[in-house]
Amino acid sequence: LAPERKFPVIYLFDLQNRINYLYNLQTIDYLSSFGNMPAAVLVAVDFPGAVRTRWTLPNNGNGKADSLLAFLFGAYRKQLEKTCKLADYNVLIGHSRTAMLSSYALAAFPGQVNAVIASSNSFFDFDNPAQQALFENYIVQKEKQPGQPQFFYFSSGSKENGDPHDSSVTKLNNYMSAKEFPVNFHWQHYRENTMHITVPGMTTGRALNDLF
Secondary structure, eight states, X not given: OOTTOOEEEEEEEOTTSHHHHHHHHHHHHHHHHTTSSOOOEEEEEOOOHHHHHHHHSOGGGTSOHHHHHHHIIIIIHHHHTTTSOEEEEEEEEEETHHXXXXXXXXHHSTTTOOXXXXXXXXXXXXXXXXXXXXXXXXXXXXXXXXXXXXEEEEEEEOGGGTOTTHHHXXXXXXXXXXXXXXXXXXXXXXXXXXXXXXXXXXXXXXXXXXXX
16 A cells, blocks of 8 residues: 555564563554554564573673674564565564663664663663673764664563562663763653563553654
């Protein structure tokens, strides 16, 4: 019906967690059906337990995160373009370890990441100084060359409800609140009144609604 229409790409991580994945998928359908967000190309990525940690750690930290992200934004996206017209707009949605991967991607691949929704995130992969330095350098460069707007949503469940990431995410929120950012860098923190595993169900919908 609209052959020239281009679609943003949403990378929805943790396909292996079927309940959260299907809930987020239905949330995307719900918002797009009512026009609260555009129709998009959805890339669901499986993170089986045997490789999940390795795939979410940077290459210089004995992981494969950089290789995985380079593949998704490079060869895989080019393959998608053979059948879909893609907008120059990538959104990453992750939970726990993949939330940290998504946050890392924002600073490591700034030209290819437009928005990140990181449920049960942490303070730079639990106080990793190299990742904090990478983010701070990214912000310095963004002040010099603003580029396109970028969005960073992160959340945790509450400690009272059993989310062990709560204190680390609170530290991240305090850090972000104390800094000044370029006008085209937008961030939002959510503290969900729920346990660790159900944080994505509370966060993804309102972050996408705010984003679009």
